[in-house]
Amino acid sequence: MKFLLNSTVIEIIQGDITQSEVACIVNAANTSLLGGGGVDGAIHRAGGKQILDECIRIRNAQGNCPTGEAVITTGGKLKAKYVIHTVGPVWNDGKNNEREKLSNCYRNTLNLAVEKGIKSIAFPNISTGIYGYPKDKAAEVALKTVVEFVEKNETIERIQFVCFDRENYDIYLGGG
């Protein structure tokens, strides 16, 4: 599904984000930036060692990446030139500012993308796997934050939401 919001094309697709044909894909990382399972593992596997090398360099320079923040590396062997790594919140019954932290992930990632002149970007469904954020609630935060951003900022031409599982895809098609 595809629609136009101001001058930005928003695409909702089901698939594997490592195959996305965009300038930048987003990784649902952890604070160590050193890789893990889920989409993080898939991105590091597909993109190769260069991504991890840059993550290590960033971590050595500035320490762990706090929840809600974002850092950028090369895309290595991926089709995407860049990967932005952001750290989603672990779901804890919603009592730990999870909503704000998840919203920060999307907003900080988009701000960093604009700073780097990135025109197309693909997001996974951050926090909805290992970190246990309820999928419907996470989709609502993701869509709302991205829509608010696009309403104020027209520099990104294309934003994809890449849903790996059917459940997330259906939720996104329903508008979160």
Ligand code: AR6
């Ligand atoms: N393409 C797109 N989405 C994917 C892919 C893929 N190839 N693989 C999984 N997903 P998760 P989190 C979806 O667990 O919940 C890691 O160990 C998946 O179906 O990857 O933010 C990190 O290092 C789900 O909808 O990330 C952290 O420790 C979504 O990606 C921790 O997991 C996010 O699931 C982060 O947990």
